[in-house]
Amino acid sequence: MLEVEMLARLQFAFTIMFHYLFPPLTIGLGWIMFTMELKYHLTKNPIYEVMARYWTRIFAITFALGVASGIVMEFQFGTNWATYSRYVGDVFGSALAAEGIFAFFLESGFLAVLVFGWDRVSPRFHLLATFLVAAGATFSAVWIVVANSWQQTPAGFHIVGEGDRARAEITDFWAMVFNPSSMHRLNHVLLGCFILAAFVVMSISAWYILKQKHQDFARRSFNIALVFALVSSVLILFSGHKQAQTVAETQPAKLAALEGHFTTIDGPAPLYLMGFPSESEERVKMGIAIPGMLSFLVHSDFSTPIPALDSFPPEDRPPVFIPFMTYHIMVGIGMACIALTLIAAWYWYKGTLFEQRWLMWIFVFFVVGPYIGNQFGWVAAEVGRQPWIVYGLLRTNDAISPSVSAGQVMGSLIMFGMIYTLLLALYLYVMNDKIQLGPVPEVLGMDPNKSFTDKHGTGFLDAAVQHNDPAGPSLLAGDDESEPGDSVEKGDER
Secondary structure (H helix, E strand, C coil), X not given: CCCHHHHHHHHHHHHHXXXXXXXXHHXXXXXXXXXXXXXXXXXXXXXXXXXXXXXXXXXXXXXXXXXXXXXXXXXXXXXXXXXXXXXXXXXXXXXXXXXXXXXXXXHHHHHHHHHHCCCCCCHHHHHHHHHHHHHHHHHHHHHHHHHHHHHHCCCCEEEECCHHHCEXXXXXXXXXXXXXXXXXXXXXXXXXXXXXXXXXXXXXXXXXXXXXXXHHHHHHHHHHHXXXXXXXXXXXXXXXXXXXXXXXXXXXXXXXXXXXXXXXXXXXXXXXXXXXXXXXXXXXXXXEEECCXXXXXXXXXXXXXXXXXXXXXXXXXXXXXXHHHHHHHHHHHHHHHHHHHXXXXXXXXXXXXHHCHHHHHHHHHCCHHHHHHHHHHHHHHHHCCCCEEECCXXXXXXXXXXXXXXXXXXXXXXXXXXXXXXXXXXHHHHHHHHHHHCCHHHHCCCCCCCXXXXXXXXXXXXXXXXXXXXXXXXXXXXXXXXXXXXXXXXXXXX
């Protein structure tokens, strides 16, 4: 039977990995929506308003599931990790309070204006609301990453009390915020969010293009998302490099685990591209490595040795297999994102992007890749931190609640598993319904010079009536059926 510590870790991993299906999409999609709405204000082309409205609905559904799934995690701090909560309460609590006050309230406060205020506030105020919702989602990520980064590289604190009553107190708030790893990790997390959201938009848009639906809408949405994906995919390569250098300096045991570096050698360290690490044999089986490349990436030369796992006491070494595999899969997905977006950008430049059906099908299904990459990046970071829950200060096995039993944790884990399975099924059902419905009910019979809500009602019944009216023209059904003023110019499409 699993011990209470492992069960508590599995429960937190399960709940936070489920929760993290949603925030990356809302963070990245918020800025994509803002770009679309801004283009509507600049061009007055109603297709951009239609795009902003459609993706706002996807955003709202995802935001709701993110909130519902995120509430559970705070309770686990008290039920399963009481010692940890007492030890880091002053530090972690201040970051969570800042997230609630400065980020979540901002995001949720203007969410109602974003979703329901299209015809109740001025267009400029609605654009401002979209910006503030996107900013609020980003600020949430800032404070969560700061709190987590402090656990990886503690700074700006001192320890008061002794023994079981010891706890960390902040002595320098800004040193805590700008701890050695926080900004590099924040850049990496935000870029990962932009990549995920962009690939979600491109996946849905590519499906519409393949099915010959909503062509104008889909092509413009795809183009905007492609810019986000291409820029973010290239930048995250440099962000990951800087973060790895920080890990080499502040958490050398983690770097050794991530790279499968078991034995210290008096010379350059190789960089494994793939393989299967064996902790019992202390080697990477079937490994393909570039000699000296790890030394070069960390120290910018091919001769400096890198501390391996044998440089640390056995009790201070992290596990290797999970960090190594998840880290390398994440890197592989990142490189695939770069390759895919560069290929798409080339065809876009040539003016034949949407004629490449094989590429569109890849984009439809590759949306799974960024989800896996975001999840596995966190798994590599958190498992690679073991056996520390606060690096160098508090071990994970010392942070568990003394009064909780394995049976209690197992029971709640099973309960969460059932509830989250239902939530995920509901989310996928609603998302599929929105995707199948598409933007058409909003724009049937729309005057190109006016918002469709000037001519038709805004309720569900009005949309249904329009959808069932075969005589109503469609802006988005295809290029041949589009209004003259809304066709995509060749230069715009490219």
